[in-house]
Amino acid sequence: MTMTLADAGVLLAAYLLGSLSGSLLLGRLRGVDIRRHGSGNAGGTNALRTLGWRFALGVVAIDVGKGALAAWLGLRLAPGWAYPAAALAVVGHVWPLWHGFRGGKGAATAVGALLVLWPQAVLPLLAVWGLVLLSSGYVGLSTVLAGLSLPLLAYWQAAASARMVFALALALFLLFTHRSNLQRLWRGTESRFERARLWHRWRSRA
Incomplete structure (x- = not known):
């Protein structure tokens, strides 16, 4: 399967979307870096344990949403690359460009992608x-x-x-x-x- 420039752009966008960490973005609004608390993981479980269920719910919504959006973009703009786009969103969550390549473990983002693709x-x-x-x-x-x-x-x-x-x-x-x-x-x-x-x-x- 040949990759076009548009396909490559969708894959890059999927990774960059994945790099938007829900816990780190919401944590900035509270002046908290969740990676310095609890298990040190920037995911929903650590968010729940350290900052409560309301914060964790927001984290999960963002992380699921970005996986779904990346998969949707893949389906609409690069149908042959929808699954790689979803995978790159999960990779972006684990190694986020915007947050020093220290993110979560990818489960919520994967669920978001599955909601669209499967x-x-x-x-x-x-x-x-x-x-x-x-x-x-x-x-x-x-x-x-x-x-x-x-x-x-x-x-x-x-x-x-x-x-x-x-x-x-x-x-x-x-x-x-x-x-x-x-x-x-x-x-x-x-x-x-x-x-x-x-x-x-x-x-x-x-």
């Missing part, structure tokens, strides 16, 4: 994420397992090659960006979101 995958993805979170309380593990479910879903749906490659690449990328979570989980030092462990609390009361 909306049927979002509900199963969130179901896996929610079930693992409710049973374990580990956000990072929930995200990794949800990501790993994407290639299985693509295979089950006999997805086209572009979607299959995107699903596999995204699963591996989320595994990479959450490697520190998995290392802490292995060592038994990973932080748990105890309030989310509804299954554990229900079993304790039973």
Whole structure:
């Protein structure tokens, strides 16, 4: 597939959109760099733990929105490059040009892209994420397992090659960006979101 100058422009725009970090942009309005608090990650989970749910909701809205916008631009302006545009938005979130290449882990931006490019995958993805979170309380593990479910879903749906490659690449990328979570989980030092462990609390009361 030949890339035109317009296609390259869309891909560049997707990366630059991804580089607009919700937590860092909103943090500037409060005079806070979230990377200096909590886990040091510029993502929604750290935003929730350090600055509360209202701030985290704004962060997630921006991060999901930019993934959706990048994917939409790819579909409208460079249809053959829609999945690469979505991938570059996720890359931009993790290594943002505007913020010293220190961003988040890419999950919310990936969800935004999926809402546009593969909306049927979002509900199963969130179901896996929610079930693992409710049973374990580990956000990072929930995200990794949800990501790993994407290639299985693509295979089950006999997805086209572009979607299959995107699903596999995204699963591996989320595994990479959450490697520190998995290392802490292995060592038994990973932080748990105890309030989310509804299954554990229900079993304790039973």
